[in-house]
Amino acid sequence: MNGRHRAIAAAFKLMAATGADRWSRGFAQGRGVILTLHHVRPATAPRGFAPNALLDVTPAFLDRALGLIRAEGHDLVSLDEAIVRLQRPRRGRFFVALTFDDGYRDNLEHAWPVLAKHGAPWTLFVTPGFADRTARLWWLELEEAIRVLPRLDLTLPDGRFTADAGTDAEKSRAFAKLYWRLRKGPEAILLSAISDLARQAGIDPVALVERECLPWETLRALSGAPGVAIGAHSLTHPMLAKHDAETARREIAESKVRLEAELERPVEHFAYPVGDPASAGPREFVAAREAGFLSAVTTRPGHLFPEHAGHLHALPRVSLNGLHQNEAALRALLSGLPFWLRNRGRRVDAT
Template identity: 40%
Template sequence: MFSLQSAKRMLKYGIIRAGLEVSALSVVRALLPSASGRGLIFTLHHVRPDSPQAFAPNAILSVTPEFLEKAIKAVLEMGMTPVHLHDLPARLADQGDNRTFVAFTLDDGYRNNAQYAAPVFQKFGIPYTIFVAPGLTERSRSMWWETVEALVRQQDKFDFDFGQGTETVAAESLTQKHDAFDRLAAFVHANDEDVAVTRIDAAARQYGINPLAIVDNLVMTKAELKQLVHDDPLAHMGAHTMTHVNLKRVDQTRLENEVRQSISTLQTYTGVSPQSFSFPYGYKSATGQREADAVLATGIPVAVTTQPGVLSKTSLDNIGLLPRVSLNGLFQKKRYVKALASGIPFKLIK
């Protein structure tokens, strides 16, 4: 039995898939050649082999190495020029350069980025940026979305206090598991994030789940980050705050500390100063002009959101809030990459 939330989710993904199918048609792309603008920036998280599971709420954040290779081939076939994200401002400012560009970025510093993504980028000579949050690197901050997935997958029911006292959350059926995950995610986004994450971590520990062990299993260490930068000239490390917090919901002092400390700490890891910044979550309720100003004030030349769109002639006017296009784990088809790179899907949703 589907819940209303599950039905909405299925409808949403159905609409997205339909839009991608239409945009992938060569005749449609031929009708709107200018929709692609000056190119785009891709967002990735995990790059790893498939491990199909019935309950996988974070599947959107994971693509296979094979799909990454298809995505690279797709943009190269479209004549796009791969560049480092931090090189985009100068490229876009060059009025004599009419090429379309593509930049590949990966958030959170997952170990599989070095294990599976880096060899693919190296095969094609593609520069890429990995955004690092030192709180994850140093195992002082958990990843609530991974913790919640582990908790809900393991338990058929669990106790949690959403603010009205402890209650038992049903998580036996697949629908109940998805609803439980969505409810906990909503709890994080509606409350003080530090408090919410602490409460989720405590609940997970009650059921034998160690949130920081999950981080340790998934995220690169300082030594691994330094080694990757040393070994691969295509790799660059960008800043991603200290604690992966929603910057729009913190005060000015916390905002500036999260930004500046993440930049300086990352430089101590690799010996290379970060040249770009990615806002955690990245949607409109997580970043805006105040947050962009705080980043640009440090001298960082470019910062990115997760708000979808292509680059345009006016991108330089908003260099601290550039859009990115997600390579979504639920839509791993080469023709979908070409559809996204065409820019047409973003015309359809306006």
């Protein structure tokens, strides 16, 4: 855990100790919240180098989280129901909708039994390219390559990148520096650079996707299960705002068409890949609406307020972060206070 996450953890503990996560609800808590998850799987032995650990929560934590949500008197609802409640003029009970991005195998194996235990509906956002084994989990490729390589040496358009990667600490620093340097530039450069590292490390990108992501036959069976909805997560998981308008439009609209053809049922909701302001903005919000989606979700953090009824294709979500798997963190997130502070009281961020 880096300094930023240690500060976040301290803030969560302070909110719990002072009761701020309770007394702030009157002004900070919205009508509901959409939670974002990625991997749900049992904890492994402690690893010094785990740069994507924030994407992992354990089944035990998910179980505790859903139990706490129920104990607090909140409703666990589908994304369809969340939209209906958001559009109602009268406030009802606080609601929580659960969403899972990318279509990982562990969502079926480890998350679904917990969700079924609590009677919690959920939406799985699927990228057809992952089901086809043609898209890339590039953030995982980068982690696996750095895990293998003792030193990084890359020629990039903006200059050479070198870093020692012999120890876990060196690997963690190298990952962070290279990841954010690549994220700032064009996605083609990011993919090319990570391909280079994967080749050096002997990493097979297709094998990684096969290992991690659900195949079409399982998705077809899952799509008809009670309480399960399949949403679209673009065709190939690009950072849409980094591409031209036609590419972004095609990635959004054709993901709906492809999923509906494969699953033989309507696909009503969309999740923007990565989902931050640098990956999805007003252009993408319009494209999602024009593609016929009922709603589209970002990763911009925040609760749902009545004003979001006019911005259904720019909805915020709150991540259940694998680095903060505790009751204090969950209570703080459900209170809305961290986002009220972060957003300085602003309820809607759709720019």
